[in-house]
Amino acid sequence: MKFWQNLSWIETDQQIECARFAEEVGFDGVMHGDHFCFPDVIRSRYPMSPDGAPPMPTDWAYPDLWVTMAAQAAVTSRLRFAAAIYTMATRHPIVTAKATGTLALLSGNRAIVGVAPGWMKEEFDAAGIPFERRGARLDEAIRATRKLWGGGAVEHHGEFYDFGPVRLEPMPGYALPIYIGGSGEVAWKRAARLGDGWIGGGDAPEDVPELLATLKRLRAEAGRADQPFETILPLTRPASVDELKRLHAAGMDATVAYPFMLTIGPRSTIDEKKRAMDAFARDYIRAFA
Secondary structure, X not given: OEEEEEOOOOOHHHHHHHHHHHHHHOXXXXXXOOOOOOOOOOOOOOOOOOOOOOOOOOXXXXXXXXXXXXXXXXXXXXXXXXXXXXXXXXXXXXXXXXHHHHHHHHHXXXXXXXXXXXXXXXXXXXXOXXXXXXHHHHHHHHHHHHHHXXXXXXXXXXXXXXXXXXXXXXXXXXXXXXEEOOOOHHHHHHHHHHOOEEEOOOEOHHHHHHHHHHHHHHHHHOOOOOOOOEEEOOEOOOOOHHHHHHHHHHXXXXXXXXXXXXXXXXXXXXXXXXXXXXXXXXXXXXXHO
C-alpha cells in the first residue's frame, strides 16, 4: 500500500518544506489541486458534495502546480507528485506538454498528470473555451499531449485542436502517466480507455471493492487489462489498518492523507503540519512497513 499527502490549499511558502518532510517520514507522493483561476461568483454545481456547493472559498491557494512540483522535486529524490486534478481541457495541449514535459525531465519522471473534464463552467468562460463537450475536448487533449511528449516535429489535426508541425524542445521522449479522475460511469470508461491509473474523488471504504471491480471490468472490455494501472483512492472516512489491508488485497494501490485544511484548520504552522504527517506515518505507513 502506498500513501500520499494532499498538499492542496496550504500556505505557499510551506510547500517545499512539507514535501521534503513528507519524503522523510515515508510518504510515496504529494498531491496538488488545480484551478488556473477562481471566479468570484460560482453558480456551477460541485459534483462531489450532496448540496452541490464547493467546499473551497474563492480565496484558497492554488499556486501553479507544475512550478510547485518542480520546486519540490529539487529538494527530494524519490517523492512522486500528482495533479489532483488538472483541468486539462482549459489549456491548449502545447501549453500542457511544455510545462509537464519540462517537469518530467527536471524531476526524473516523478510527476503524474491527473485529469478530469472539470466542473466549473465559470473557469471555462474565463479561458474563453466552451464548457459544452468538455469531455470530448479532454479526450483529444490527452491524445495530442502524448504525441507532443514524444518530441520531434509534431502535428495534430482534430476537432478541437489543429496545429503543427511544431517542436517543443526538450521533450522527455516518453509519455508521462495520465491518471483519470471524475465521477460516474463516463469517468470510469475514460480511465479504462485512456488512463494509466485512477485518482478518486473520495469513496467510502465499503464502496471501494465494487469500484475496483468496475474499473477492472471496463479495462478488460477496452482490451487494456494487461497494461499497468494504479488506483489512488482518497477515502471519505478514516479506515483502520486492517481495513486498508483488505482494500489493498482487493486492488487498491494507494490512499491519501486528508488536506491539512480539513484536519488542523485553515492556517497552521509548518511544525503543526509536520506533527500531523508524522502521526499519519506512525499510524499507517510504519504499520504497513
